[in-house]
Amino acid sequence: MSEAQPTGPVAQAVNHFFATFERAQNKAVVNSVYGEPIPYGSAIVIPVASVSQMFGVGLGVGAGPNAESTAGEGAGGGGTGRVTARPVAMAEITVDGVDIHPIIDENRALVASLFFAAWAVFWATRTLIKLFK
């Protein structure tokens, strides 16, 4: 590793990527968790969600062994990202106060319950086999 300060377009590009990371992490995500208020009769409804995001980037640049020649030069990079949002509740704001109406994702609950049932059957079978063998 060189002790010199990174200069040139390569270092600028890498630093730009890292600055993008910092911005993404510092960005206020509360606005994506709570949606825009929707008037509904005399009340106001705010949709509420759980939001997760992930992304990764990589970049590499090589100048080749001979500084006076362009032979061996190359650059490459790539990245990926994913953002998911899951509805959690509806916040209803009335003159009497704030009511939270939870949203139940039945498919998700069913899948989790089936996984637990399969796990319980596995352990019950394992226990019976160990007891009676």
Place this chain on the structure above:
Amino acid sequence: MNGFRREIQHGPPLQLGDREIVTEAEVWSFQAKQMSLTNHNAAGGGALFTWAHPTVVIERSAGTERRTPVTDVNLQLEIALLIAAIVLAIVLTIFTTWAQRSSKSPD
């Protein structure tokens, strides 16, 4: 900065007459990045994960503050099932070991 970070974020206040509604969310994030520079080569990369979930809706009026928690029913169910699955495995393992030891004892 690399590593985990947790912060509480507040949304813009919503004014309704003499009442003020403020939303609050908890944000967990993990960041890892690395850069390598030599005389002729440079390489860098990183990853970022962020999870934001609602916590409470705050209602302020006439000097009073009321906090209404936002519950994620699905998340609570999944955590409960996960804990139950771990406890079930531990309990059945202890029971099996105890039963086998009891059956092998001379008494």
